[in-house]
Amino acid sequence: MNRVRILNTSLHSISKQQLLDRLKDGGSVFTLNVDHLMKLQKDFEFYSAYSAATYRVCDSQIIKTLTDCFFPNTIQEKISGSDLLPAYIEHYKHDPEVKLFLLGAAEGVADAVRTRVNAEVGREMIVDVYSPPFGFHTDPTECEYINERIKQSGATTLAVGLGAPKQEIWIAQNQQKLPGVKVFLAVGAALDFEAGNLSRCPAWMSNGGLEWLHRLVSEPRRLWRRYLLESLPLLWLLPMQFVKLYRPPEFPEPALAFKFQQVENETV
Ligand code: UDP
Secondary structure (H helix, E strand, O other): OOEEEEOOEEEEOOOHHHHHHHHHHOEEEEEEOHHHHHHOOOOHHHHHHHHOOOEEEEOOHHHHHHHHHHOOOOOOOOOOHHHHHHHHHHHOOOOOOOOEEEEEOOOOHHHHHHHHHHHHHOOOOEEEEEOOOOOHHHOHHHHHHHHHHHHHHOOOEEEEEOOOOHHHHHHHHHHHHOOOOOEEEEOOOHHHHHHOOOOOOOHHHHHOOOHHHHHHHHOHHHHHHHHHHHOOOHHHHHHHHHOOOOOOOOOOOOOOOOOOOOOOOEOO
């Protein structure tokens, strides 16, 4: 599997179907969007977590389109976290080995997903859910409680919807403490979409690179800064990479125990 270098990270060139098949053997999946790419320029902890992911896939039609302009045919398919979670459930619904734990979103949201999915697939595919309190990630007792609850559930897949950078850092820091979990999915707001709490944009908007606009209109107070201010540097950073003028931030080497990291070829 080849990788495409995008600024200071790289994306795996893989289709959704290939990814779903490969997850039979385990791994962690992070889905890169413009907000993540900008955070990777500033946040070393996030960068370290990202470097340790087994699969980094392209969440964003804007990144795919810009990359296609400069490095044609390098990204096979856009795979967003919001599409990945339902696709994963569909792919493994008849596999009794696959049992999910949903971590994140507001109280009651993941529970609604659990009730609907288990009724649809006809088995306890989602074995437990938990909505952690605000600021939980800095509380070791709470983190220990979460890990214990995941272990007790018998889950083999953990879907984490805490937003970036929290969800990726949490996965990187905790995956080794959860030996029973083979697959870790960082899914952002997918739990809200699956619960019907937030509406997903129509396919033509998503495929046209306008998903951000739909989300901005849905949650303007929370998202205006992300989409209208913090994402703008992408418009010059990617062209700068193309003309070899992009300079990555000077981070130390990520010193993580790479449970899932694989050595692969890099194409760009
Ligand atoms: N969230 C959470 N706990 C937190 C912060 C966020 O459960 O401490 C949840 C929030 O309820 C929502 C999701 O994380 O479900 C937000 O994801 P975001 O929109 O940032 O993700 P994206 O899909 O844009 O990556």
